[in-house]
Each structure stands twice: as C-alpha cells, then as structure tokens.
Amino acid sequence: MKRSNLRLVYLIILFIISLRPIQSAEMVDPIKVDWSFKGLTGTFDRASLQRGFQVYKEVCSSCHSMQYLSYRNLGEKGGPEFSEEEVKAIAASFEIQDGPDSQGEMFERPGRPSDKFKNPYPNVQAAIAANGGAYPPDMSVLVKARKGGANYIYSVLVGYEDPPSGVTLDDGVYYNKYMIGNKIKMPNNLSDGLVEYADGTASTVNQMAKDVTTFLAWAAEPELEERHKTGVKVIIYLVLLTILVYLSMKKIWSRIDTEV
Amino acid sequence: MSEHEYTPKSKAGKWFNDRLPLLTLGAHLTDYPTPKNLNYWWTFGGILTFCLITQIVTGIVLAMHYVAHADLAFASVEHIMRNVNYGWLIRYIHSNGASMFFLAVYIHIFRSLFYGSYKSPREVIWIIGLMIYLLMMAAAFMGYVLPWGQMSFWGATVITNLFSAIPLVGDSITTWLWGAYSVDNPTLNRFFSLHYLIPFLILGLVVLHIWALHVPGNNNPVGIDIKKPSKDTVPFHPYITIKDAFALLVFMIIFAGFVFFTPNVLGHSDNYIPANPLVTPAHIVPEWYLLPFYAILRSVPDKLGGVILMFSAIFILFVLPWLDTSKVRSAVYRPIYRQFFWILVIDVLVLGYVGAMPAEGIYLVLARVGTIYYFLHFIVVMPVVGFLEKTDPIPMSISEPVLSGGAEPSVARKVNEKI
Numbered sequence: 001m002k003r004s005n006l007r008l009v010y011l012i013i014l015f016i017i018s019l020r021p022i023q024s025a026e027m028v029d030p031i032k033v034d035w036s037f038k039g040l041t042g043t044f045d046r047a048s049l050q051r052g053f054q055v056y057k058e059v060c061s062s063c064h065s066m067q068y069l070s071y072r073n074l075g076e077k078g079g080p081e082f083s084e085e086e087v088k089a090i091a092a093s094f095e096i097q098d099g100p101d102s103q104g105e106m107f108e109r110p111g112r113p114s115d116k117f118k119n120p121y122p123n124v125q126a127a128i129a130a131n132g133g134a135y136p137p138d139m140s141v142l143v144k145a146r147k148g149g150a151n152y153i154y155s156v157l158v159g160y161e162d163p164p165s166g167v168t169l170d171d172g173v174y175y176n177k178y179m180i181g182n183k184i185k186m187p188n189n190l191s192d193g194l195v196e197y198a199d200g201t202a203s204t205v206n207q208m209a210k211d212v213t214t215f216l217a218w219a220a221e222p223e224l225e226e227r228h229k230t231g232v233k234v235i236i237y238l239v240l241l242t243i244l245v246y247l248s249m250k251k252i253w254s255r256i257d258t259e260v
Numbered sequence: 261m262s263e264h265e266y267t268p269k270s271k272a273g274k275w276f277n278d279r280l281p282l283l284t285l286g287a288h289l290t291d292y293p294t295p296k297n298l299n300y301w302w303t304f305g306g307i308l309t310f311c312l313i314t315q316i317v318t319g320i321v322l323a324m325h326y327v328a329h330a331d332l333a334f335a336s337v338e339h340i341m342r343n344v345n346y347g348w349l350i351r352y353i354h355s356n357g358a359s360m361f362f363l364a365v366y367i368h369i370f371r372s373l374f375y376g377s378y379k380s381p382r383e384v385i386w387i388i389g390l391m392i393y394l395l396m397m398a399a400a401f402m403g404y405v406l407p408w409g410q411m412s413f414w415g416a417t418v419i420t421n422l423f424s425a426i427p428l429v430g431d432s433i434t435t436w437l438w439g440a441y442s443v444d445n446p447t448l449n450r451f452f453s454l455h456y457l458i459p460f461l462i463l464g465l466v467v468l469h470i471w472a473l474h475v476p477g478n479n480n481p482v483g484i485d486i487k488k489p490s491k492d493t494v495p496f497h498p499y500i501t502i503k504d505a506f507a508l509l510v511f512m513i514i515f516a517g518f519v520f521f522t523p524n525v526l527g528h529s530d531n532y533i534p535a536n537p538l539v540t541p542a543h544i545v546p547e548w549y550l551l552p553f554y555a556i557l558r559s560v561p562d563k564l565g566g567v568i569l570m571f572s573a574i575f576i577l578f579v580l581p582w583l584d585t586s587k588v589r590s591a592v593y594r595p596i597y598r599q600f601f602w603i604l605v606i607d608v609l610v611l612g613y614v615g616a617m618p619a620e621g622i623y624l625v626l627a628r629v630g631t632i633y634y635f636l637h638f639i640v641v642m643p644v645v646g647f648l649e650k651t652d653p654i655p656m657s658i659s660e661p662v663l664s665g666g667a668e669p670s671v672a673r674k675v676n677e678k679i
Contacts, residue, residue: 231520
C-alpha cells in the first residue's frame with residue numbers, strides 16, 4: 001500500500017523514540033538487570049520484595065523517608081503481601097507521634113497499619129543537617145524519578161569504587177561510577193552479610209541491592225501488577241473489537257464500489 | 261445547511277423540531293455527504309474528538325482529588341496514584357492522553373498540508389483549527405505544571421520568563437502572570453484554573469470547526485470539488501462512522517499500550533522529584549510535542565528575537581492559505597511540492613530532536629538550519645513552487661478514474677493508491 005503513508009508512520013515512530021536523549025558524558029550506562037517486573041506480564045518477586053523491605057527497614061530507613069507509603073500497603077495485593085498480623089506487627093514496631101490529645105499534648109503511640117511510614121527526621125532541614133548538607137531523597141517514587149529507573153538505582157548501590165588516580169574527594173564524598181559526576185554523598189552502606197534474611201538467602205551486596213531495588217520499584221509503582229494484568233485484558237478486548245468492527249466496515253462498504 | 265427538508269415522523273418530534281431543530285441537525289449529521297475516497301488520514305478528526313472528550317472526562321475526575329497548592333500538589337498526585345480507586349489509571353490516561361492528542365493533531369495538520377485542505381474555500385476551518393492547536397499547547401503546558409515536579413516548576417519558569425523579553429513592560433507582565441515575584445503558589449493556582457477552562461474553549465471551537473467544515477464539505481485525497489450528494493459521496497453514517505470507529509480502535513490499542521505498559525516513557529523522570537526552586541535541573545526540556553518550537557526559540561541568540569521567531573512559527577500558519585499560490589489542492593498531483601512537503605516533515609522532526617538536546621555545538625547549528633528552512637518553506641517555497649510547478653493531470657471526478665480506468669492509466673493508478 002501507500003508507500004508515503006508508511007514513510008510517515010516510520011518517521012513518527014522514529015521521532016518518538018528519539019525523544020529521550022540527553023546524558024552527560026561521564027556517566028556509565030547502568031547495569032541491565034533482568035527484573036521479574038519487566039515486560040508486559042511482569043510481576044514482582046514476592047520473596048524479594050519482603051527481603052527488600054527488610055533491607056530498607058534495617059539500612060535505608062535510618063536516613064531515607066518514604067512518606068507516601070503506609071504500613072497497610074505492605075499487606076496489599078501486588079506488593080510484599082505480608083499477612084495482616086505481620087503488617088500489624090511491623091507497624092507496631094514504630095513509635096508514631098500522634099495528637100494533640102484533649103490536653104493539647106502530642107504523644108507517642110505504637111504504629112497502626114493505617115499510619116504513613118515513619119520519617120527518620122522531623123523535617124527536611126534536619127535531614128540535610130544530619131547528612132553533611134545532602135538531602136537523602138524520599139524514596140517513595142525514587143525509581144520513577146531517575147532516568148534508568150530500577151537499573152540505575154541498583155547500579156549506584158553496587159557501583160562504589162576507589163576513585164581513579166587523580167580524582168580527589170572531599171570528606172564525606174564517595175566515588176561511584178554510575179552516579180552523575182561520579183560523586184555521591186551517600187556512603188557505601190551495603191556489605192556482605194549485613195542483614196540476616198529470614199528465608200536463609202545469602203545476603204551478598206548484589207542480593208541486597210537487587211532486593212531493595214525491587215522493593216523500591218514496587219513502592220514507586222504499587223499498581224504495576226494490576227496495571228499489567230488489566231492492560232493485557234484491555235488490549236485483547238480492543239483487538240477483538242477492532243476485528244469485529246473491521247469486518248462490519250468491510251460488509252458495509254461492500255454495498256458501494258469503493259474499497260475501504 | 262441541509263440538502264433536503266427533514267420532517268420528524270412522530271408528532272412529538274415534529275412539535276419539538278419546529279421549536280428547536282435538533283432533529284434536523286441530527287439528520288444532517290447522519291446524511292452529511294462525504295467523499296467516498298477519504299483515506300485513513302481523514303480519520304484523525306474523529307480520533308481528536310475522542311481525545312478531547314477523554315481528557316475532559318479524566319480531567320474532571322482528577323480535579324476531584326487534586327489539590328492546587330504548592331505544598332500539597334505533588335502529594336495529592338501521589339494520593340491519586342496510590343489511594344484513589346483506579347486513580348493511577350485515570351491519571352495515566354490523562355497524562356498519556358495529552359501526548360496521544362498531540363500525536364493525532366500533528367497527523368491531522370500534516371494531512372491538511374499534504375492534501376491542501378487549508379485552501380479556499382476552507383480557510384476558516386484551517387484558522388479555527390490553528391486556534392484549537394494554540395489552546396491545546398496552552399492547556400498542555402499548564403497541565404504539565406500541575407504535578408509540581410521539577411520539570412513542572414522549571415518549565416513554567418522558562419516559559420513565563422519569555423514574556424519578560426517584551427520591551428519596557430516585560431518584567432511587569434511576567435510578575436502579573438506569576439501573581440508573585442517568581443513561579444509560586446499563585447502561579448500554580450491560576451494555571452489550574454486556566455487548565456480547567458481551556459478544554460471547554462477548545463470544545464466550543466471544535467463545534468465551530470465542524471460547522472465550518474460542513475459548509476463546503478470535506479476535502480478529499482484527489483482534492484477536487486465534488487457534487488454533493490452524488491455517486492462520489494457516501495452518507496456520513498454508517499460509512500464514515502464505521503471507518504472512524506475502526507481507526508479509533510486501532511489508535512486506542514496504541515494508546516492503551518502506552519497507558520498500561522510504558523506510562524512514563526513520554527514524560528520526564530525529573531517530574532517525579534518535587535519542585536525545588538533552589539535546584540535547577542541539568543536540562544530543562546518541555547514535553548515532546550513542544551520541542552520543535554523550543555528549538556526555534558533557542559536557535560536565536562537574542563531572547564526577544566527567539567520569542568518573536570517562535571510565535572511567528574505558529575502564526576505564519578494562519579496566512580498559509582494565502583501563501584500557497586497553487587490552484588491544485590492535493591499534493592498527489594503536485595510532484596515538486598510533494599518533495600518539499602516531506603522535507604518539511606523531516607525538518608520539523610529534526611527541530612524536535614535538537615529541541616531535546618543541549619543548545620550547543622552541532623545541535624545549535626542544526627536548530628538554526630532547521631529554523632531557517634522552516635520559514636523558507638512557507639515564505640519562499642510555497643508561493644514560488646505554486647507558480648512554477650507543472651502539476652499532473654487531475655481527474656474530473658472521484659469515481660471516473662477509479663471506475664473507467666482506461667482513460668488515463670497513470671492518473672487512475674495514482675488515485676487508486678491514495679484511496
């Protein structure tokens with residue numbers, strides 16, 4: 001058919017693909033990980049999510065907030081799917097500030113599933129002050145907020161190296177080959193055997209990085225599994241409907257001499 | 261307007277129709293004689309209507325949950341994504357819907373350019389269409405500001421700062437637009453208000469666009485005037501409605517692909533970082549559909565010059581019907597113009613590409629060449645080619661070359677190809 005039409009379609013596709021360029025020269029491409037949540041039918045690895053939450057809780061959460069998540073999310077479908085009791089226990093292990101009570105006083109109480117994840121710092125300024133002038137970003141949507149997504153987060157976590165000769169670093173600055181500009185204020189917090197996984201998985205740096213990145217990917221897109229599942233159904237429905245409408249169109253247009 | 265008198269069958273219908281001829285309008289829309297050789301490039305009008313309605317419906321629902329406040333906007337969007345039932349779906353339809361809307365409108369505009377649909381007697385349709393396009397850009401820009409991420413904030417800063425290039429009163433105008441001394445909460449508030457208003461203005465213009473279309477009737481791939489109704493036309497319903505429905509469904513499959521499987525690929529990751537007036541992103545880029553204009557803006561070293569050129573790039577389209585001197589509408593019969601048409605398409609794509617790149621080195625050179633060519637196309641190529649070009653023979657009617665076939669084999673084949 002119409003060669004010129006195909007040419008235009010091709011150009012448009014090319015155009016859209018070419019839209020996400022821009023990268024500074026120093027950055028190394030992130031490691032490509034074969035995530036279970038990739039692709040049209042990707043789902044999260046439940047065990048990895050639970051281990052990832054453990055890494056987050058024991059390591060990351062001392063500096064990074066996750067203010068848009070609630071403890072109840074941990075038990076919801078498509079997430080780590082902790083049982084109701086586990087979620088209650090996790091929530092109760094945090095002291096949450098509540099109030100004011102009838103006397104006008106703020107008070108501490110054990111967390112409930114409906115509570116938001118507890119912030120490690122009372123405010124952004126406190127977080128900056130406690131971290132040498134760098135704000136540890138909120139991790140709720142971090143995977144969506146970085147070009148390269150999960151691959152990039154994983155790469156940074158395993159990308160710490162000694163600086164090449166000639167590069168001098170200030171105090172509290174670390175060398176990371178995947179970071180833009182290669183300088184990062186977050187120290188390398190992962191070391192082999194740092195956490196003890198309940199399911200007996202060996203807690204190597206790579207394993208922990210992978211688990212916590214999976215957890216962060218879910219935190220950023222808790223709807224991912226439902227989205228994929230619904231998407232497949234919607235596309236199948238639309239394709240079937242399209243075929244029916246196409247056949248109807250052919251039938252209707254067969255009444256006149258013109259081809260459609 | 262109507263080709264025949266319509267009388268409702270029922271008594272009640274007749275009573276009502278005598279007072280408000282809605283049923284006559286319905287009959288007109290149903291019977292509206294449409295050229296039977298319209299190809300699939302003509303289905304984008306219907307697709308665009310679908311896009312507009314989708315944006316309005318999803319937008320109204322989003323507005324029920326969104327909070328237009330600098331401290332709360334980002335969090336309210338996350339609330340929609342996480343806690344509102346199917347909020348993620350509604351928001352992703354809305355955000356990807358904007359891109360799909362522009363994809364469709366660009367195809368629609370380039371179709372018009374290729375087949376000469378902007379020419380007499382359809383200049384008013386074209387101009388109303390351009391007004392719709394301008395409003396779309398305004399709506400899309402303000403909509404992109406609402407999530408109050410980094411790109412929202414800095415995009416708003418860059419675009420509103422353009423007005424400061426106006427001599428003498430520029431700074432005052434910019435402050436007035438902001439409602440503050442920088443992009444801040446008042447800016448977000450008014451952008452939300454206007455973002456809600458504009459789609460309804462667009463809706464009104466769409467009605468005028470279609471009304472203006474129904475006066476001369478559709479252009480067609482052959483580009484000749486046809487008798488209506490005749491054997492060259494088909495009633496709008498069911499022939500065109502079913503064809504539009506088929507094309508719309510194909511479009512929806514692509515749309516759904518983006519929404520369900522790569523919902524963020526057309527956005528910028530920085531917009532998931534909350535707006536921070538103290539941290540400027542490394543590269544501030546607008547959404548993809550504005551990139552060609554962004555490239556034109558940045559190709560001029562002078563700010564005012566850049567702004568003038570960028571707006572000229574749009575406003576030159578308004579006088580296009582008078583810049584094109586060719587008597588022949590369809591590029592199918594214009595061998596020279598056809599080549600230039602495709603060069604223009606490539607030129608705009610190149611401008612879009614360099615618009616996404618840093619304005620330096622080879623990209624700046626490309627942006628300047630692209631910008632110069634863009635204007636040359638309209639100011640020089642269109643009038644001159646129209647005068648000098650020897651056009652191919654044009655068939656007398658749509659049916660003739662298709663049916664007889666023998667008379668002018670080459671023409672018949674060409675027309676067939678386009679149908």
